[in-house]
Amino acid sequence: MASLQSASLSSFLDFSNNSNIFGSTLKLGGSDLTLFRISTNFTKTNPVLRLKASRISPELTKEAENIREKMSEETLNVHDPFCDVKQRFLSFKKDVYLKNLEHYQNLAETQSPKFTVIACADSRVCPSNILGFQPGDAFTVRNVANLVLPFETGPPETKAALEFSVNTLQVENILVIGHSRCGGIRALMSMQDEEEDSRSFIKSWVTFGKNARASTKAVASNLNLDSQCRHCEKESINHSLMNLLTYPWIKERVAKGTLSLHGGYYDFVDGTFEKWTLDYNHKVEDGQMCSIKSREFWS
């Protein structure tokens, strides 16, 4: 990290080495990055610049150095993504946190979200961003392709979040959100059957969605890959909803009517959101597929 930043700075200023840059390299990469200064003695040690500087007035030379110094600072700032992050946090603190201090002090003591949200890790589909969830609103789990595995199989990460949010926080709704152009679903639909033992973490993970893949292939194998992926993006949500019912404590609360399971599909190509709710009364106990109710299309 340090060497990369040094190289970038050196390249920008066309320096032959970094000895003209004040500051410890230990500070590179951190918030102290902007504390770096270009040595005003640089022209004294660089014969080319010294020759050019001798032909113009000292005032202009000084001004040029100031401009160069300012440009170097701005360039460093542009290269540090945490400058924007820091400003966004400070704006949040000033405009939101401090103006709702009592609310945030209450949140510091406890949380009682109404939703557990399971969404894809994709950077384009942040639930808080697209659905406006505020701190305290939604206990959120994100994984590649927003998969919920059955109770008896798979790694425990999402299960731990479900256990805590359903049993301890007593959320009233679980919302599984899928989305358009999901890379995880595309990886799943692009796999060959013999690839299931792949060393790729992505393929190993999305393989857990193989039932959604199989049901998609069963009805959409004549379609092109893009269409199959779109079908599977929604199909996998329903499989995740059905998998949620394999958790005894979820099924129990759904049966009591204290917990509802919802699917959501965010299409960021046309800017729409589809939402539906699982109808427990018509589901698996009598061997039927789960039905859907309250389907809505937000556009």
Ligand SMILES: [Zn+2]
């Ligand atoms: Zn995705």
